[in-house]
Amino acid sequence: MSGFDLRKQVPNVVVWLLLLTMPLWMNAVGGYTQLGTQVVVMGLAAMSLNFLLGYTGVLSFGHAAYFGLGAYGVGMTIRYLVPSTGIGMLVGTGVGALAAAIIGPMIVRLRGVYFAMVTIAFAQVFYFVAFRWNHVTGGDDGLTNWTREPINFGFATLHIEQDPVTFYYFVLAIFAVAVAVMALLLQSPFGRTLIAIRENERRTRFLGINVNFHIWASWLISCTFMALSGTLYALLNNFVDPRALYWTQSGVFVIMCVLGGMRSFWGPLVGAAIYVVLQDYLSSATPNWMSFIGLVFVVAVLFFPRGVLGIFRRKSVE
Template identity: 40%
Template sequence: MTPSELAAGRVVHRRPLSAGAVLDRWRVPLSIGVLCVLPWVLPSQALAVNVLIYGLFTVGFNLLFGYTGLLSFGHAAFFGGGAYLTGMAIAHFGLGWFSAMLVGVGGASLLAAVVGALSIRTRGIYFCMVTLALSQLVYYLALQASGWTGGENGLRGFTVASADILGLVSVNLLDPVQKYYFLMVFAALALWFVSRVLNSPFGAAIEAVRENETRARACGFDVERTKLLSFVLSGALCGLAGTLSALHLSIVPLDALGVHTSSIVVMMTMLGGVGSFFGPFVGALVFLLIEDVASLWTSHWQLIVGIVFIVFVLFLPKGIWGSLIARARREGETAR
């Protein structure tokens, strides 16, 4: 009860929060809690690391697609760019893991600023095609710069066996469990950051742009600047996922910049739920789990993934997590 209610002698019986409201209020700690137990419930710890990395990649993409309403087909440029810059900083310049990560995230953010400045001038399918074309440009630049990137063989020759944190703790990155929780710290910080962004006035601005760009402009929002900033933040998060991938694999394949990487992040987002907070990790889990299991049965596992994706688009358009959240909210409204 509030002080005014106490002074008036009134007894107010508050309704308990609905499941949807609880999930929204505690989304960051609940998400981190699920990620903490992931290595112990999945078939392998390597799969858990991949879910963590690609889930973070999808979180970055979802910020642009799910919350701002801009569908990009070129986000592999930021994921692969972050991975390549991190690997080159270690392999060619001998930087430490943290400095290399800063180079990767900073470079991906700068690349996103350039791509975003060129692409936000267009709309709809033209926006998609421009981002795809610019991403392919980055792909062919990496292919041709073989002295730096390794060309079609990818970047190799760097390994981060351990990570010293402030000279106090040394994490063995060759141990799967220690590696997972080391990478999870960055994923948790990214989730906290995204939650803060969504709860800020800027979060309201990007959702206003998503719902009705013309109305948002009429209300006084700088739509172009909002789109560009959202694009840069999205690219930075994808670049962070790329840096974690480089530290995890100790190689950077050229496919990290390819169209396939851009397409699977779209599929993961839609499988988990467009515009949902934890949906990206659910989508990454479902996609990678199907890939892990189906590839044991057949080399044509992509066909199975495609069929599952079509079924979800037709019968569960809000995705797995998005549908669960929507159902919880409906039940909460009905209970009121």
């Protein structure tokens, strides 16, 4: 039993070794530190969506709304209210969570394509607000004239605004806390209930479980972490525009989950790494880079329906 448990921890050890050492080997393989930071940020976003999609079995095409709300929340706080990275992140995450908590009860009874379409509709509302509110959000030009600020802990100051490596490890620390919380939730009775809803919602109802409440809670948790990833995305670029709220960005998160493997914990992170790296290299080589990524996605869906990690899991079972 102990040997089996140890073998199950191998993927966790490999993932964390790669993440912790990424700034050391990223340049050697033709990348750069900011690209590694983007992988971690988008990996957190994809894992946030997967909490709802992969473990609860509910598809959302509107998660970009909460990603964008987090991004605009931190940017507008730093520019208009107080030049504090920490406060900005709290505001951005809180705004995304509040919006999810309000919208959740309106859509929690819907299923399948109806749920997905309504999430798109709400996301587009936020997109058009950001697009039209020019004098506050910057409209199509984006929110500019702000930058991430150093974080003062009292006894020390973390200069995330200067060194890309320092900012990478700051993002990685936030990622680690968020991932740990998600893992604990999924291993709890609450997480087992979500999996039961995914496998057979009708039987779960017959057990006396409030399915709608659990789906709402899963939705809220997923959107909150998505908003957190949005704050990190805005801080990475020192910029945010309405495209962060657009429905195609939600589609990108779904692609990441499918590429890596929806029913594996680290699958969305792997999918995010594949997507971000392909986007970076292909966009510098050809203006038609989206066509190539679309082709990769089609091949993955046809031949690897369980994602990249699903291939290794199948081999380990065999």
